[in-house]
Amino acid sequence: MGYLYTQIARFFETSMLSVGVHITTSIAGIFFFGFPVAFSFGAYALVILIKNGFTLWIAFIITILLSVLLGLIFSLLYRRLSNDGFAVFTFASVLAFDSLIKSWDSLTGGVLGISGISRPSFARTLVALVILQGILAICVFIFEYTLLQSPFGRALRAHNESKIFLDATGIPASGIGSFAITLAVVLSALAGILAIWRIQFLDPSFGGIAILLQILTIGILAMKPKVSGLILSVLCIVLLPEILRFFPFPSSIMGHLRILFYSVLLIVLVKQLSTRYTSKKRFI
Amino acid sequence: MIVQLLIYSFIAGTQVLILALGLFTIYSVSKVQHLALGGIAAAVAYAFYFASHDAALPLWGLIAVPLLVAILLGIISFWLNESFTKRQEYLLALLVSFSFGVALEAIISIVFGTDGKSLISGVSSVVSYGDYQIPLSGIFIIGFGAICALISLFVVKFTSFGRTLKAIAENSFSATSIGINERKIRLIIYIAVCIVAGGIGILSGLNTALTPMMGFNLIIMAFIALLVGGVTDVRGTIIASYIVALVPEFIVGIVPNISSNWKMVLVFLIAFVVLIVKPEGLIANKQRKA
Amino acid sequence: MNKKSIVIAVVAIIVVVLLVVFGGGTKSPVSGQTVKIGVIGPMSGDAAAYGQELQKVVSYRIAQINAKAGPNDPKFEAIYEDGKCSGNDSVNAFQKLTTIDGVKIILGGFCSSETMPISSLANENKILIISPASSNPKIEGSGSFVFTLSYSDKKIAEDLAKEMSVYKKVAIITEQNDYNIGVRDAFLEAIKNYPNVQVVSNETFAKGSSDLRSLLEKVKVTQPEAVLLNPNGGTTAETLLRQIAEVKNWSGYKLYGQFSYIPDNIRSSVGTFTEGMTIIDAPTLSDPEFIKLRDDIVAIKGGKLDSLGSYYTASTLDGIDIITGLISKLGNDSEKVGRALSTEQFKGFIGDISFSGKNFVKLNISGKYIIEDGKAVLQK
Numbered sequence: 001m002g003y004l005y006t007q008i009a010r011f012f013e014t015s016m017l018s019v020g021v022h023i024t025t026s027i028a029g030i031f032f033f034g035f036p037v038a039f040s041f042g043a044y045a046l047v048i049l050i051k052n053g054f055t056l057w058i059a060f061i062i063t064i065l066l067s068v069l070l071g072l073i074f075s076l077l078y079r080r081l082s083n084d085g086f087a088v089f090t091f092a093s094v095l096a097f098d099s100l101i102k103s104w105d106s107l108t109g110g111v112l113g114i115s116g117i118s119r120p121s122f123a124r125t126l127v128a129l130v131i132l133q134g135i136l137a138i139c140v141f142i143f144e145y146t147l148l149q150s151p152f153g154r155a156l157r158a159h160n161e162s163k164i165f166l167d168a169t170g171i172p173a174s175g176i177g178s179f180a181i182t183l184a185v186v187l188s189a190l191a192g193i194l195a196i197w198r199i200q201f202l203d204p205s206f207g208g209i210a211i212l213l214q215i216l217t218i219g220i221l222a223m224k225p226k227v228s229g230l231i232l233s234v235l236c237i238v239l240l241p242e243i244l245r246f247f248p249f250p251s252s253i254m255g256h257l258r259i260l261f262y263s264v265l266l267i268v269l270v271k272q273l274s275t276r277y278t279s280k281k282r283f284i
Numbered sequence: 285m286i287v288q289l290l291i292y293s294f295i296a297g298t299q300v301l302i303l304a305l306g307l308f309t310i311y312s313v314s315k316v317q318h319l320a321l322g323g324i325a326a327a328v329a330y331a332f333y334f335a336s337h338d339a340a341l342p343l344w345g346l347i348a349v350p351l352l353v354a355i356l357l358g359i360i361s362f363w364l365n366e367s368f369t370k371r372q373e374y375l376l377a378l379l380v381s382f383s384f385g386v387a388l389e390a391i392i393s394i395v396f397g398t399d400g401k402s403l404i405s406g407v408s409s410v411v412s413y414g415d416y417q418i419p420l421s422g423i424f425i426i427g428f429g430a431i432c433a434l435i436s437l438f439v440v441k442f443t444s445f446g447r448t449l450k451a452i453a454e455n456s457f458s459a460t461s462i463g464i465n466e467r468k469i470r471l472i473i474y475i476a477v478c479i480v481a482g483g484i485g486i487l488s489g490l491n492t493a494l495t496p497m498m499g500f501n502l503i504i505m506a507f508i509a510l511l512v513g514g515v516t517d518v519r520g521t522i523i524a525s526y527i528v529a530l531v532p533e534f535i536v537g538i539v540p541n542i543s544s545n546w547k548m549v550l551v552f553l554i555a556f557v558v559l560i561v562k563p564e565g566l567i568a569n570k571q572r573k574a
Numbered sequence: 575m576n577k578k579s580i581v582i583a584v585v586a587i588i589v590v591v592l593l594v595v596f597g598g599g600t601k602s603p604v605s606g607q608t609v610k611i612g613v614i615g616p617m618s619g620d621a622a623a624y625g626q627e628l629q630k631v632v633s634y635r636i637a638q639i640n641a642k643a644g645p646n647d648p649k650f651e652a653i654y655e656d657g658k659c660s661g662n663d664s665v666n667a668f669q670k671l672t673t674i675d676g677v678k679i680i681l682g683g684f685c686s687s688e689t690m691p692i693s694s695l696a697n698e699n700k701i702l703i704i705s706p707a708s709s710n711p712k713i714e715g716s717g718s719f720v721f722t723l724s725y726s727d728k729k730i731a732e733d734l735a736k737e738m739s740v741y742k743k744v745a746i747i748t749e750q751n752d753y754n755i756g757v758r759d760a761f762l763e764a765i766k767n768y769p770n771v772q773v774v775s776n777e778t779f780a781k782g783s784s785d786l787r788s789l790l791e792k793v794k795v796t797q798p799e800a801v802l803l804n805p806n807g808g809t810t811a812e813t814l815l816r817q818i819a820e821v822k823n824w825s826g827y828k829l830y831g832q833f834s835y836i837p838d839n840i841r842s843s844v845g846t847f848t849e850g851m852t853i854i855d856a857p858t859l860s861d862p863e864f865i866k867l868r869d870d871i872v873a874i875k876g877g878k879l880d881s882l883g884s885y886y887t888a889s890t891l892d893g894i895d896i897i898t899g900l901i902s903k904l905g906n907d908s909e910k911v912g913r914a915l916s917t918e919q920f921k922g923f924i925g926d927i928s929f930s931g932k933n934f935v936k937l938n939i940s941g942k943y944i945i946e947d948g949k950a951v952l953q954k
Contacts, residue, residue: 003670003674031378084374085515089511091319091382092555095501096549099547099549103543103549110755112712113687113691201662201690201692203691205662213386255663257390260387263386271364285795289791399808399809407816408820412822417820492813536792537788543776545779
C-alpha cells in the first residue's frame, strides 16, 4: 500500500501548493512563477533550523515567519515591476535559488543534500503523515472556500478584471496582490515542509521547473474560482502521469516524457480554456 | 587578467545582447515576452549538430536544415502567441511560450540525450595579441552581433518595413487603422528573430558545447538584461546585456572565495537591486498614461 | 457540475482505480520461482550513460544466471527504476520498487546522490541495498542494510593528495556535482596532511557549464604547479580540457585527474596536451575471465561500457552474483542476506570482497595511470 499512500501524500502536498497558484494566477490574474522557490525554501529553512538545535515547533514557527518575509520580498517586486516583468523575474528566481542552495554548501549541504531527516513524533509513519497532510489540506481548502466567499475573494476576482477599478473603489489593488502572493508563498512553504517529511531527504532537485509546470497546469485547469474544480484538477494532474509508469517506454526518456507531457498539456489547456474563462476585454 | 576577463565577458555579453535584442523586437511588435527563444536557439543548434555530425550533410545542408528548423519554430511561435496578442492576453502568451521552451528542451533531451555535444573536435583556434587571446568562435559571435546590429539599424532607419515596425511598436491600433497588416509583420519578425536566435545558438555551441539546457541559461540572462535595461529603449538593453555578463564575471574573477558557480546568484542580485531602485529599467522612455 | 468537471472527475476516478489495481495491493515478492531484484540507476538525466550501461550488464548477467539455474533454483528478474542521480527520484524509485513490485533487495543506487537518500528508508523498511558505484565517504555509517562495492572517494582523494604533495602550489577545478564535490572535500581534507602544499586555487563551476575560460584565467594567475581537474565524465570533462589547452602563455604545471579522464576519447580532442597527466582511479581489471565476459556483453548488448569502465562493470557483475548467490542459499530475506554480506567473504571480479561490518567494501588499492602516447597506462 506504500505506493498508494505516497500518491495520496503527493496529492495533498500538491493541493496546498495549488491553493497558492489558484489564488494568485487563476483568480487574481497574477503570474507568479516563484512557487518552487517557496516550496524549497520552506523545506530547507525547517531542516536547517532543526539541524542547528531548534525544537520542531520553534523551527516551524520561524520557518513560517521567514516564508512570510520571502512573500513580502516577492510582493515588493510585484509592486515595482510590470506584470510580465514580475513573471519573468520570479522565473529567474527559481534558477537563482537553485544555484544558491547548490553553492552555499556549508549551510544547505550543497549538491549532496541533507539526509537523515526524521519525521515529527506525531507523524512517524507514512500513514500518520498522510492523515496529517489530509487534515491540513482539508483545512486549507476550507480556508480558500471561505476566502473566496468573502469580500476579499471578490476583491481578488476584481483584481483580475481591472486593477484601476479596484483602486477606484478604495481597495488598494497592490495590497490585494501582495496579500495573495504572500499567502501563496506561505502555503508553498508549508507544502514543502510536508513533502520533506515524506521524502526525508533534501537536495536541490526538491523544487524545480517540473513542479512549476505541474502547478501552473493545475492553475490553468482550475481557472474558475471554485474549490471543487481545483481539487479535481489536482487529482487529475498529479495522478495522470503516473499511468505513464505502466507503459513500456524506455526508462531513459521517462523523466523527459513527463516534462513534455506537462508542457504540451499546459499549452493545450491555455489555448483551449483561456477564451472561456478569462475576462473579456473591451476594445475601443 | 582584467583585460582578458573583459574580452571573455564581452563575448558572453554579445551572446546575451543578440538574444535580448530578439526579445526586445518581439516585445515591441507583440508585447509578448517570448521565453521559448532560448529553447529555439538550442533546437536550431542541435539541428546544425544533426546536419553536420549525424547526417554529415554538405555545406548546403548545414545551412538549410537549421534554417528550416528556425523558420518552422518561428511559425509555431507565431501561431501559439498570435491569438493572445490579439486578445491582449500577454501573460497567457508568456505561459504558452514558457511551456513551448520547456517542451523543446524535453524533445532535445529525448532525441539527443542529455550529455553535451561538441560541435567541433580539437582545440578551438585562438587569435593572440601579446598576453591576450580571443577564441575564433568568440570573434564570430562579435562579428555576428555587429552584422545583426547593422542590418537591424539599416532596416529600421532606411526602409519602409522599418518604419512600419516602429509604427506598430508605437501604437498597433493606429497602425492597423491605416492599413498595415500587423499579422504579417509579426510573422516575419518571429521568423527573423528565431533565425538570429538559432545563429547565436550555433555560435555558442561552437564557442563551448551544446547541452539541452543551454537555451534556458542564455534566455534568462537575456530576459534579465531586458528588464534591467528597460523594455522601451534599446539602448538600455544594450548596456544591461554587458552589465549582466561583465559584473558577475569580474566579481567571480577578482574575489578569491567566490567561484563561478555563484554567477547566477550574482546576476539575480544585481538585477534585484537595479529593479527595486529603477523598476522601469536603466533607460526608459517616458510614456504618457491616460 | 458542468461538463468539464464531469470529464475531469471521470478521468480522476479512472486514474485512482488504475493506481489501486496496479499499485495498491501488496504483491508477493516471490512469484513462483522468480525473485525480483530492484535496480536503481540514472536511466535518464545527465548521467544516463552510466544507467544505460548498468542496465546492459545487469540484464546480461541475470539472463546468464537464469540460463544456468537448475529446476529447483530460483530465477531472477531485474526491475529497473530511474533514480536520475537525484534524491527525490531515487526515493520515488525506492518506494515504487518496494511497495508495488515487492522488492526486498536492490542493486543501487548508482550515484551517491541516489544511495544516500534511500539509506535511512532501507534501514527503516529492512530493504537491503547494494550499490555498485556509490563512493561518497558519508555512506560509511549508513546502517546495516546499506553496502557499496565502490571505492570511497576518500581513498581516491588521499592518493591524489599524496601524488600532488611534491608540489608547493596546487589548484583544483571541480564541477558542482555530487561525486566531484565528494572528491573535492576529501582532497582538501587530505592535502592538509602535507603542510608544505598550498591550495592556491579552489574553483567550482556549475554542473554542465560549458564556458570555463574566465575561471581558467583566474586559476592561471595563481600560477599553480599542479592542477587537479575534477569534472564529471563526458562532454564537460572534454570541454574543460579543450579550454585549458586553448590558454596561451600558461605552462609549467602538471595535470592530475580522476576517472573522467580515463576514456581515451575524452583526451583525444587535445592531441598530446595530456601527455604525462596522472590519473587516480580504480585499477583496470585484467582478469581474462572478466575481459571475456565484458566483451561478450558488448557483443551481445551492443554499444560500449566505457562510462562504467572496467571496475564498475566488474562491481556490478559482482553485486548481481553476490545477491543472486545469497538469495539462492538463504531465500529472499533481506535480513539474512544482509547479515551474510556483513560477515562472509566472497570472491569477485574486483578481488576478495568483504565488508566486515562496514558499509564500504574492504579495498586498499587504487590505480595510478599516466598518459603515455595518448593511452592511460596503469602503473605497477
